[in-house]
Amino acid sequence: xxxxxxxxxxxxxxxxxxxxxxxxxxxxxxxxxxxxxxxxxxxxxxxxxxxxxxxxxxxxxxxxxxxxxxxxxxxxxxxxxxxxxxxxxxxxxxxxxxxxxxxxxxxxxxxxxxxxxxxxxxxxxxxxxxxxxxxxxxxxxxxxxxxxxxxxxxxxxxxxxxxxxxxxxxxxxxxxxxxxxxxxxxxxxxxxxxxxxxxxxxxxxxxxxxxxxxxxxxxxxxxxxxxxxxxxxxxxxxxxxxxxxxxxxxxxxxxxxxxxxxxxxxxxxxxxxxxxxxxxxxxxxxxxxxxxxxxxxxxxxxxxxxxxxxxxxxxxxxxxxxxxxxxxxxxxxxxxxxxxxxxxxxxxxxx
Amino acid sequence: xxxxxxxxxxxxxxxxxxxxxxxxxxxxxxxxxxxxxxxxxxxxxxxxxxxxxxxxxxxxxxxxxxxxxxxxxxxxxxxxxxxxxxxxxxxxxxxxxxxxxxxxxxxxxxxxxxxxxxxxxxxxxxxxx
Numbered sequence: 001x002x003x004x005x006x007x008x009x010x011x012x013x014x015x016x017x018x019x020x021x022x023x024x025x026x027x028x029x030x031x032x033x034x035x036x037x038x039x040x041x042x043x044x045x046x047x048x049x050x051x052x053x054x055x056x057x058x059x060x061x062x063x064x065x066x067x068x069x070x071x072x073x074x075x076x077x078x079x080x081x082x083x084x085x086x087x088x089x090x091x092x093x094x095x096x097x098x099x100x101x102x103x104x105x106x107x108x109x110x111x112x113x114x115x116x117x118x119x120x121x122x123x124x125x126x127x128x129x130x131x132x133x134x135x136x137x138x139x140x141x142x143x144x145x146x147x148x149x150x151x152x153x154x155x156x157x158x159x160x161x162x163x164x165x166x167x168x169x170x171x172x173x174x175x176x177x178x179x180x181x182x183x184x185x186x187x188x189x190x191x192x193x194x195x196x197x198x199x200x201x202x203x204x205x206x207x208x209x210x211x212x213x214x215x216x217x218x219x220x221x222x223x224x225x226x227x228x229x230x231x232x233x234x235x236x237x238x239x240x241x242x243x244x245x246x247x248x249x250x251x252x253x254x255x256x257x258x259x260x261x262x263x264x265x266x267x268x269x270x271x272x273x274x275x276x277x278x279x280x281x282x283x284x285x286x287x288x289x290x291x292x293x294x295x296x297x298x299x300x301x302x303x304x305x306x307x308x309x310x311x312x313x314x315x316x317x318x319x320x321x322x323x324x325x326x327x328x329x330x331x332x333x334x335x336x337x338x339x340x341x342x343x344x345x346x347x348x349x350x351x
Numbered sequence: 352x353x354x355x356x357x358x359x360x361x362x363x364x365x366x367x368x369x370x371x372x373x374x375x376x377x378x379x380x381x382x383x384x385x386x387x388x389x390x391x392x393x394x395x396x397x398x399x400x401x402x403x404x405x406x407x408x409x410x411x412x413x414x415x416x417x418x419x420x421x422x423x424x425x426x427x428x429x430x431x432x433x434x435x436x437x438x439x440x441x442x443x444x445x446x447x448x449x450x451x452x453x454x455x456x457x458x459x460x461x462x463x464x465x466x467x468x469x470x471x472x473x474x475x476x477x478x479x480x
Contacts, residue, residue, distance in 0.1 A: 012387055016413050017439075217414075282391065282409075282411065305391070
Protein backbone atom coordinates (compact mmCIF):
# COMPACT_ATOMS: atom_id res chain seq x y z
CA UNK A 1 0.00 0.00 0.00
CA UNK A 2 1.13 3.52 -0.62
CA UNK A 3 0.02 7.07 0.01
CA UNK A 4 -1.26 8.57 -3.26
CA UNK A 5 -2.83 12.01 -3.45
CA UNK A 6 -4.39 11.53 -0.03
CA UNK A 7 -5.64 8.01 -0.78
CA UNK A 8 -4.34 4.69 0.49
CA UNK A 9 -3.67 2.81 -2.74
CA UNK A 10 -2.30 -0.64 -3.51
CA UNK A 11 0.97 -0.43 -5.43
CA UNK A 12 0.51 -4.12 -6.17
CA UNK A 13 -1.73 -6.93 -4.98
CA UNK A 14 0.79 -9.71 -5.72
CA UNK A 15 3.42 -9.59 -8.45
CA UNK A 16 3.11 -6.35 -10.43
CA UNK A 17 4.72 -8.08 -13.41
CA UNK A 18 2.03 -10.76 -13.38
CA UNK A 19 -0.63 -8.02 -13.08
CA UNK A 20 0.90 -6.24 -16.08
CA UNK A 21 0.92 -9.43 -18.15
CA UNK A 22 -2.70 -10.20 -17.20
CA UNK A 23 -3.74 -6.89 -18.76
CA UNK A 24 -1.70 -7.52 -21.92
CA UNK A 25 -2.89 -11.10 -22.44
CA UNK A 26 -6.26 -11.47 -20.68
CA UNK A 27 -7.88 -8.90 -18.40
CA UNK A 28 -7.50 -7.41 -14.93
CA UNK A 29 -9.34 -4.98 -12.66
CA UNK A 30 -8.25 -1.62 -11.29
CA UNK A 31 -9.95 0.30 -8.50
CA UNK A 32 -9.62 3.90 -9.64
CA UNK A 33 -12.07 5.44 -7.21
CA UNK A 34 -9.39 7.95 -6.21
CA UNK A 35 -9.69 9.72 -9.55
CA UNK A 36 -11.55 13.00 -9.57
CA UNK A 37 -15.08 12.87 -10.98
CA UNK A 38 -16.42 16.34 -11.62
CA UNK A 39 -19.81 16.92 -13.23
CA UNK A 40 -20.50 20.01 -15.33
CA UNK A 41 -24.21 20.35 -15.91
CA UNK A 42 -26.79 22.81 -17.15
CA UNK A 43 -27.67 24.63 -20.35
CA UNK A 44 -24.32 26.47 -20.27
CA UNK A 45 -22.19 23.37 -19.56
CA UNK A 46 -20.89 22.89 -23.10
CA UNK A 47 -19.94 26.56 -23.50
CA UNK A 48 -18.30 26.61 -20.09
CA UNK A 49 -16.13 23.61 -20.94
CA UNK A 50 -15.26 25.00 -24.37
CA UNK A 51 -13.78 28.01 -22.56
CA UNK A 52 -12.21 25.99 -19.74
CA UNK A 53 -10.27 23.32 -21.68
CA UNK A 54 -8.20 23.36 -24.86
CA UNK A 55 -10.39 20.74 -26.56
CA UNK A 56 -13.86 21.19 -28.01
CA UNK A 57 -16.35 19.44 -25.72
CA UNK A 58 -19.42 21.14 -27.26
CA UNK A 59 -18.61 19.30 -30.50
CA UNK A 60 -18.84 15.92 -28.75
CA UNK A 61 -21.93 13.87 -29.47
CA UNK A 62 -23.80 12.52 -26.46
CA UNK A 63 -22.20 9.19 -25.56
CA UNK A 64 -18.75 10.17 -26.74
CA UNK A 65 -15.56 10.95 -24.80
CA UNK A 66 -12.40 12.92 -25.49
CA UNK A 67 -8.95 13.21 -23.96
CA UNK A 68 -8.24 16.88 -23.28
CA UNK A 69 -6.27 19.27 -21.09
CA UNK A 70 -6.89 22.09 -18.68
CA UNK A 71 -4.29 24.78 -19.41
CA UNK A 72 -3.15 27.90 -17.62
CA UNK A 73 -3.28 31.27 -19.44
CA UNK A 74 0.41 30.74 -20.40
CA UNK A 75 -0.44 27.38 -22.02
CA UNK A 76 1.07 25.26 -19.23
CA UNK A 77 -0.83 22.07 -18.44
CA UNK A 78 -2.77 22.09 -15.15
CA UNK A 79 -4.18 18.61 -15.71
CA UNK A 80 -4.98 16.12 -18.41
CA UNK A 81 -8.58 14.98 -18.41
CA UNK A 82 -11.09 12.72 -20.05
CA UNK A 83 -14.41 14.44 -20.74
CA UNK A 84 -17.49 12.28 -21.27
CA UNK A 85 -20.67 13.78 -22.68
CA UNK A 86 -23.32 11.85 -20.78
CA UNK A 87 -26.28 14.01 -21.90
CA UNK A 88 -26.83 17.22 -23.83
CA UNK A 89 -26.40 19.23 -20.67
CA UNK A 90 -24.21 16.91 -18.58
CA UNK A 91 -20.48 16.28 -18.90
CA UNK A 92 -18.36 14.12 -16.61
CA UNK A 93 -14.76 15.30 -16.24
CA UNK A 94 -12.31 12.72 -14.89
CA UNK A 95 -9.22 14.31 -13.36
CA UNK A 96 -6.03 13.05 -11.76
CA UNK A 97 -6.54 12.57 -8.02
CA UNK A 98 -3.74 14.96 -7.10
CA UNK A 99 -5.26 17.67 -9.31
CA UNK A 100 -8.94 17.27 -8.49
CA UNK A 101 -9.09 20.36 -6.29
CA UNK A 102 -7.28 22.50 -8.89
CA UNK A 103 -9.53 21.25 -11.68
CA UNK A 104 -12.62 21.84 -9.57
CA UNK A 105 -11.53 25.38 -8.70
CA UNK A 106 -10.55 26.28 -12.28
CA UNK A 107 -13.70 24.81 -13.83
CA UNK A 108 -15.81 26.69 -11.29
CA UNK A 109 -14.13 30.04 -12.00
CA UNK A 110 -14.15 29.53 -15.75
CA UNK A 111 -17.79 28.41 -15.79
CA UNK A 112 -18.72 31.50 -13.82
CA UNK A 113 -17.06 33.67 -16.50
CA UNK A 114 -18.83 32.05 -19.45
CA UNK A 115 -22.12 30.97 -17.95
CA UNK A 116 -22.89 33.23 -15.00
CA UNK A 117 -25.70 32.29 -12.70
CA UNK A 118 -26.91 28.75 -13.00
CA UNK A 119 -26.02 28.24 -16.66
CA UNK A 120 -23.32 25.74 -15.75
CA UNK A 121 -23.01 23.99 -12.40
CA UNK A 122 -19.68 22.43 -11.50
CA UNK A 123 -19.89 19.75 -8.82
CA UNK A 124 -17.29 17.45 -7.32
CA UNK A 125 -18.88 13.99 -7.29
CA UNK A 126 -15.68 12.19 -6.28
CA UNK A 127 -16.64 11.45 -2.66
CA UNK A 128 -19.87 9.66 -3.57
CA UNK A 129 -18.48 8.00 -6.72
CA UNK A 130 -16.46 4.91 -7.55
CA UNK A 131 -14.54 3.92 -10.67
CA UNK A 132 -13.74 0.33 -11.59
CA UNK A 133 -11.64 -0.27 -14.69
CA UNK A 134 -11.48 -3.58 -16.53
CA UNK A 135 -8.62 -3.67 -19.01
CA UNK A 136 -7.27 -6.27 -21.38
CA UNK A 137 -8.08 -8.06 -24.63
CA UNK A 138 -10.75 -10.16 -22.87
CA UNK A 139 -12.31 -7.21 -21.02
CA UNK A 140 -15.35 -6.99 -23.34
CA UNK A 141 -15.90 -10.73 -23.09
CA UNK A 142 -15.99 -10.65 -19.29
CA UNK A 143 -17.87 -7.38 -18.85
CA UNK A 144 -20.56 -8.41 -21.35
CA UNK A 145 -21.57 -11.21 -18.97
CA UNK A 146 -22.34 -8.59 -16.31
CA UNK A 147 -23.98 -5.72 -18.19
CA UNK A 148 -27.04 -5.05 -20.30
CA UNK A 149 -25.34 -2.67 -22.75
CA UNK A 150 -24.16 -4.30 -26.00
CA UNK A 151 -20.39 -3.79 -25.91
CA UNK A 152 -19.79 -4.88 -29.50
CA UNK A 153 -21.49 -1.68 -30.64
CA UNK A 154 -19.53 0.53 -28.27
CA UNK A 155 -16.67 2.33 -30.00
CA UNK A 156 -13.37 3.33 -28.42
CA UNK A 157 -13.92 6.56 -26.46
CA UNK A 158 -17.67 6.05 -26.30
CA UNK A 159 -19.84 5.43 -23.25
CA UNK A 160 -23.39 4.68 -22.16
CA UNK A 161 -25.54 4.43 -19.07
CA UNK A 162 -25.97 0.76 -18.23
CA UNK A 163 -26.54 -1.69 -15.43
CA UNK A 164 -23.43 -3.53 -14.28
CA UNK A 165 -24.01 -6.38 -11.84
CA UNK A 166 -27.50 -4.93 -11.50
CA UNK A 167 -26.22 -1.54 -10.36
CA UNK A 168 -26.64 1.71 -12.31
CA UNK A 169 -23.39 2.85 -13.91
CA UNK A 170 -21.78 4.73 -16.76
CA UNK A 171 -19.74 2.33 -18.89
CA UNK A 172 -17.13 3.78 -21.24
CA UNK A 173 -14.61 2.16 -23.56
CA UNK A 174 -11.64 4.09 -22.21
CA UNK A 175 -8.50 3.31 -20.25
CA UNK A 176 -4.87 4.04 -19.59
CA UNK A 177 -3.17 0.79 -20.45
CA UNK A 178 -2.86 0.68 -24.24
CA UNK A 179 -5.27 -2.27 -24.26
CA UNK A 180 -8.95 -2.56 -25.00
CA UNK A 181 -10.94 -1.97 -21.84
CA UNK A 182 -13.75 -0.23 -20.04
CA UNK A 183 -14.14 2.20 -17.20
CA UNK A 184 -17.21 1.90 -15.02
CA UNK A 185 -18.28 4.95 -13.06
CA UNK A 186 -20.78 4.14 -10.33
CA UNK A 187 -22.00 5.21 -6.93
CA UNK A 188 -19.39 4.51 -4.27
CA UNK A 189 -21.96 2.31 -2.51
CA UNK A 190 -22.22 0.09 -5.61
CA UNK A 191 -18.51 -0.20 -6.24
CA UNK A 192 -17.94 -3.30 -4.15
CA UNK A 193 -20.78 -5.23 -5.80
CA UNK A 194 -19.47 -4.37 -9.26
CA UNK A 195 -15.89 -5.23 -8.29
CA UNK A 196 -16.94 -8.54 -6.78
CA UNK A 197 -19.02 -9.52 -9.82
CA UNK A 198 -16.25 -8.69 -12.30
CA UNK A 199 -13.61 -10.36 -10.12
CA UNK A 200 -15.48 -13.61 -10.53
CA UNK A 201 -14.94 -13.37 -14.29
CA UNK A 202 -17.69 -14.99 -16.30
CA UNK A 203 -19.15 -18.48 -16.42
CA UNK A 204 -16.63 -20.96 -17.79
CA UNK A 205 -13.46 -19.09 -17.02
CA UNK A 206 -11.36 -18.23 -14.02
CA UNK A 207 -11.72 -14.97 -12.14
CA UNK A 208 -9.94 -11.72 -12.91
CA UNK A 209 -6.95 -10.58 -10.89
CA UNK A 210 -6.79 -7.09 -9.43
CA UNK A 211 -3.94 -4.85 -10.58
CA UNK A 212 -2.29 -2.01 -8.69
CA UNK A 213 -0.63 1.31 -9.37
CA UNK A 214 2.74 -0.23 -10.27
CA UNK A 215 1.26 -2.22 -13.16
CA UNK A 216 -0.84 0.78 -14.18
CA UNK A 217 2.33 2.83 -14.50
CA UNK A 218 4.28 0.28 -16.58
CA UNK A 219 1.24 -0.32 -18.81
CA UNK A 220 0.72 3.37 -19.59
CA UNK A 221 4.46 3.87 -20.09
CA UNK A 222 4.66 1.03 -22.65
CA UNK A 223 1.66 2.64 -24.37
CA UNK A 224 3.53 5.97 -24.49
CA UNK A 225 0.83 7.72 -22.47
CA UNK A 226 1.88 10.74 -20.41
CA UNK A 227 1.54 10.91 -16.64
CA UNK A 228 0.80 14.23 -15.01
CA UNK A 229 3.75 15.24 -12.84
CA UNK A 230 6.17 13.32 -15.09
CA UNK A 231 5.58 14.22 -18.75
CA UNK A 232 2.97 16.91 -18.07
CA UNK A 233 3.04 19.90 -15.76
CA UNK A 234 2.59 23.67 -15.64
CA UNK A 235 6.00 24.19 -17.30
CA UNK A 236 5.11 22.34 -20.50
CA UNK A 237 2.40 22.89 -23.08
CA UNK A 238 0.62 20.03 -24.86
CA UNK A 239 2.95 20.62 -27.84
CA UNK A 240 6.08 19.66 -25.90
CA UNK A 241 4.41 16.40 -24.90
CA UNK A 242 3.67 15.64 -28.56
CA UNK A 243 -0.03 16.15 -27.87
CA UNK A 244 -0.66 19.28 -29.90
CA UNK A 245 -3.60 17.50 -31.51
CA UNK A 246 -5.61 18.03 -28.31
CA UNK A 247 -5.38 21.83 -28.73
CA UNK A 248 -8.33 22.86 -30.87
CA UNK A 249 -7.21 26.18 -32.30
CA UNK A 250 -9.97 25.66 -34.89
CA UNK A 251 -12.54 26.05 -32.11
CA UNK A 252 -14.41 29.29 -32.95
CA UNK A 253 -14.64 30.51 -29.36
CA UNK A 254 -12.02 31.78 -26.94
CA UNK A 255 -10.50 29.50 -24.33
CA UNK A 256 -7.98 29.86 -21.51
CA UNK A 257 -4.48 29.68 -22.95
CA UNK A 258 -5.48 30.17 -26.58
CA UNK A 259 -3.10 33.04 -27.29
CA UNK A 260 -0.08 31.36 -25.73
CA UNK A 261 -0.89 28.00 -27.33
CA UNK A 262 -1.35 29.56 -30.78
CA UNK A 263 2.07 31.19 -30.42
CA UNK A 264 3.61 27.90 -29.33
CA UNK A 265 1.99 26.13 -32.28
CA UNK A 266 3.49 28.72 -34.64
CA UNK A 267 6.98 28.56 -33.10
CA UNK A 268 7.07 24.82 -32.62
CA UNK A 269 7.79 23.06 -29.35
CA UNK A 270 10.94 23.87 -27.36
CA UNK A 271 11.48 20.26 -26.41
CA UNK A 272 10.42 16.88 -27.69
CA UNK A 273 9.25 13.87 -25.77
CA UNK A 274 11.20 10.85 -26.95
CA UNK A 275 11.18 7.14 -26.24
CA UNK A 276 14.36 5.34 -25.22
CA UNK A 277 15.06 1.63 -24.83
CA UNK A 278 18.03 0.98 -22.55
CA UNK A 279 20.66 -1.38 -23.84
CA UNK A 280 21.75 -2.34 -20.34
CA UNK A 281 19.56 -3.81 -17.64
CA UNK A 282 19.90 -0.86 -15.30
CA UNK A 283 16.64 1.04 -15.25
CA UNK A 284 16.51 4.73 -16.19
CA UNK A 285 14.26 6.50 -13.71
CA UNK A 286 12.43 9.80 -13.36
CA UNK A 287 14.92 12.65 -13.14
CA UNK A 288 17.99 10.88 -14.56
CA UNK A 289 19.97 13.03 -17.04
CA UNK A 290 19.88 12.22 -20.75
CA UNK A 291 23.26 12.63 -22.42
CA UNK A 292 24.41 13.20 -25.98
CA UNK A 293 28.08 12.27 -25.81
CA UNK A 294 29.10 13.68 -22.45
CA UNK A 295 26.76 16.68 -22.59
CA UNK A 296 23.58 16.68 -20.58
CA UNK A 297 20.78 17.46 -23.04
CA UNK A 298 17.62 16.31 -21.33
CA UNK A 299 15.96 14.43 -18.52
CA UNK A 300 14.08 11.17 -18.08
CA UNK A 301 10.45 11.82 -17.18
CA UNK A 302 9.39 8.19 -16.65
CA UNK A 303 11.34 4.94 -16.74
CA UNK A 304 10.67 1.35 -15.80
CA UNK A 305 11.50 -2.21 -16.70
CA UNK A 306 9.11 -3.13 -19.53
CA UNK A 307 7.62 -6.59 -19.05
CA UNK A 308 6.52 -6.68 -22.70
CA UNK A 309 9.83 -5.60 -24.25
CA UNK A 310 11.98 -7.34 -21.65
CA UNK A 311 14.19 -4.25 -21.35
CA UNK A 312 14.11 -0.98 -19.43
CA UNK A 313 12.25 1.80 -21.25
CA UNK A 314 12.00 5.52 -20.67
CA UNK A 315 10.37 8.67 -21.91
CA UNK A 316 12.50 11.80 -21.79
CA UNK A 317 12.46 15.44 -22.81
CA UNK A 318 15.28 16.57 -25.10
CA UNK A 319 15.63 19.83 -27.07
CA UNK A 320 13.57 19.84 -30.26
CA UNK A 321 15.67 18.46 -33.09
CA UNK A 322 18.14 16.54 -30.92
CA UNK A 323 18.93 13.27 -32.67
CA UNK A 324 21.32 11.42 -30.40
CA UNK A 325 22.82 8.92 -30.04
CA UNK A 326 21.62 9.23 -26.48
CA UNK A 327 22.88 7.82 -23.24
CA UNK A 328 21.35 7.92 -19.80
CA UNK A 329 23.30 8.82 -16.68
CA UNK A 330 22.31 6.03 -14.34
CA UNK A 331 23.79 7.04 -10.99
CA UNK A 332 27.11 8.11 -12.47
CA UNK A 333 27.45 5.52 -15.25
CA UNK A 334 26.51 6.33 -18.82
CA UNK A 335 24.25 3.60 -20.14
CA UNK A 336 23.54 3.57 -23.89
CA UNK A 337 19.93 3.80 -25.00
CA UNK A 338 18.25 3.49 -28.35
CA UNK A 339 15.89 6.17 -29.65
CA UNK A 340 12.51 4.58 -30.35
CA UNK A 341 9.30 5.85 -31.83
CA UNK A 342 6.50 6.10 -29.25
CA UNK A 343 4.57 4.13 -28.22
CA UNK A 344 6.79 1.25 -27.13
CA UNK A 345 3.78 -1.03 -27.38
CA UNK A 346 0.87 -0.81 -29.81
CA UNK A 347 -1.77 -3.50 -29.40
CA UNK A 348 -2.73 -3.29 -33.08
CA UNK A 349 0.83 -4.18 -34.06
CA UNK A 350 1.60 -6.52 -31.16
CA UNK A 351 4.38 -4.22 -30.06
CA UNK B 352 6.14 -12.71 6.37
CA UNK B 353 8.79 -15.29 7.06
CA UNK B 354 11.81 -14.74 9.36
CA UNK B 355 13.66 -18.07 9.61
CA UNK B 356 15.00 -18.72 13.11
CA UNK B 357 18.39 -20.04 11.97
CA UNK B 358 19.41 -16.82 10.20
CA UNK B 359 20.81 -13.47 11.32
CA UNK B 360 19.63 -10.12 9.94
CA UNK B 361 20.59 -6.50 9.32
CA UNK B 362 18.86 -3.15 9.57
CA UNK B 363 19.10 -2.99 5.76
CA UNK B 364 16.93 -6.11 5.42
CA UNK B 365 19.63 -8.58 4.48
CA UNK B 366 19.83 -12.06 5.94
CA UNK B 367 23.05 -13.91 6.77
CA UNK B 368 23.60 -17.66 7.12
CA UNK B 369 26.87 -18.55 8.85
CA UNK B 370 28.43 -21.88 7.94
CA UNK B 371 31.97 -22.23 9.31
CA UNK B 372 33.88 -19.26 7.98
CA UNK B 373 31.52 -18.61 5.09
CA UNK B 374 28.55 -16.24 5.33
CA UNK B 375 25.77 -16.51 2.72
CA UNK B 376 23.81 -13.32 2.11
CA UNK B 377 20.44 -12.46 0.60
CA UNK B 378 17.56 -10.06 1.17
CA UNK B 379 14.61 -10.83 3.41
CA UNK B 380 11.06 -11.76 2.56
CA UNK B 381 10.04 -8.41 4.06
CA UNK B 382 12.44 -6.63 1.67
CA UNK B 383 11.14 -8.43 -1.39
CA UNK B 384 7.57 -7.57 -0.45
CA UNK B 385 8.49 -3.93 -0.01
CA UNK B 386 10.44 -3.80 -3.27
CA UNK B 387 8.06 -5.72 -5.50
CA UNK B 388 9.37 -7.74 -8.43
CA UNK B 389 13.14 -7.66 -8.64
CA UNK B 390 14.20 -7.21 -12.27
CA UNK B 391 17.96 -6.90 -11.96
CA UNK B 392 20.59 -7.33 -9.32
CA UNK B 393 24.16 -6.12 -9.46
CA UNK B 394 26.40 -8.22 -7.20
CA UNK B 395 30.00 -7.77 -6.04
CA UNK B 396 32.56 -9.73 -8.05
CA UNK B 397 34.22 -12.84 -6.70
CA UNK B 398 37.53 -11.88 -5.11
CA UNK B 399 36.49 -8.40 -4.03
CA UNK B 400 36.63 -7.34 -0.43
CA UNK B 401 33.42 -6.16 1.17
CA UNK B 402 32.92 -4.23 4.37
CA UNK B 403 30.05 -4.58 6.80
CA UNK B 404 27.55 -1.75 6.35
CA UNK B 405 29.04 -0.61 3.04
CA UNK B 406 27.20 -0.80 -0.30
CA UNK B 407 28.38 -3.66 -2.52
CA UNK B 408 25.66 -3.92 -5.14
CA UNK B 409 22.20 -2.82 -6.28
CA UNK B 410 18.75 -4.32 -6.40
CA UNK B 411 16.43 -2.96 -9.10
CA UNK B 412 12.70 -3.55 -8.89
CA UNK B 413 9.84 -2.18 -10.98
CA UNK B 414 9.42 0.94 -8.89
CA UNK B 415 12.80 1.50 -7.28
CA UNK B 416 16.49 0.81 -7.00
CA UNK B 417 18.10 0.06 -3.66
CA UNK B 418 21.65 -0.41 -2.54
CA UNK B 419 22.73 -3.80 -1.36
CA UNK B 420 24.87 -3.64 1.78
CA UNK B 421 27.31 -6.26 2.93
CA UNK B 422 26.37 -7.49 6.39
CA UNK B 423 29.92 -8.72 7.10
CA UNK B 424 33.59 -8.01 6.40
CA UNK B 425 35.43 -10.40 4.13
CA UNK B 426 36.20 -11.63 0.64
CA UNK B 427 33.48 -12.57 -1.81
CA UNK B 428 33.99 -16.24 -2.73
CA UNK B 429 30.84 -16.95 -4.74
CA UNK B 430 27.93 -15.09 -6.31
CA UNK B 431 24.59 -16.50 -7.42
CA UNK B 432 24.86 -16.33 -11.19
CA UNK B 433 21.37 -17.77 -11.64
CA UNK B 434 20.01 -14.37 -10.63
CA UNK B 435 21.37 -12.82 -13.80
CA UNK B 436 18.92 -14.82 -15.90
CA UNK B 437 16.19 -15.11 -13.32
CA UNK B 438 16.12 -12.29 -10.76
CA UNK B 439 12.56 -13.41 -9.93
CA UNK B 440 14.15 -16.14 -7.79
CA UNK B 441 14.73 -13.43 -5.19
CA UNK B 442 10.96 -12.88 -4.87
CA UNK B 443 10.09 -16.55 -5.15
CA UNK B 444 12.63 -17.90 -2.67
CA UNK B 445 14.39 -15.09 -0.84
CA UNK B 446 16.01 -17.51 1.65
CA UNK B 447 16.67 -20.30 -0.84
CA UNK B 448 17.45 -20.08 -4.56
CA UNK B 449 17.37 -16.27 -4.25
CA UNK B 450 20.60 -16.11 -2.20
CA UNK B 451 22.98 -13.46 -3.54
CA UNK B 452 26.61 -13.91 -2.52
CA UNK B 453 28.95 -15.70 -0.13
CA UNK B 454 31.73 -14.09 1.88
CA UNK B 455 34.71 -15.73 3.60
CA UNK B 456 34.84 -14.07 6.98
CA UNK B 457 38.40 -13.54 8.30
CA UNK B 458 39.24 -15.13 11.61
CA UNK B 459 37.02 -18.06 10.74
CA UNK B 460 34.07 -19.23 12.74
CA UNK B 461 32.35 -17.25 15.45
CA UNK B 462 29.44 -15.01 14.75
CA UNK B 463 30.16 -11.61 13.17
CA UNK B 464 29.11 -8.75 15.40
CA UNK B 465 26.35 -6.25 14.82
CA UNK B 466 23.79 -8.64 13.38
CA UNK B 467 20.19 -8.89 14.53
CA UNK B 468 18.52 -11.99 15.92
CA UNK B 469 15.25 -13.14 14.29
CA UNK B 470 13.30 -11.60 17.18
CA UNK B 471 15.13 -8.29 16.88
CA UNK B 472 14.59 -8.24 13.12
CA UNK B 473 10.90 -9.00 13.48
CA UNK B 474 10.60 -6.11 15.90
CA UNK B 475 12.36 -3.84 13.41
CA UNK B 476 9.96 -4.70 10.59
CA UNK B 477 6.95 -4.29 12.83
CA UNK B 478 8.02 -0.85 14.02
CA UNK B 479 8.60 0.09 10.35
CA UNK B 480 4.95 -0.75 9.70
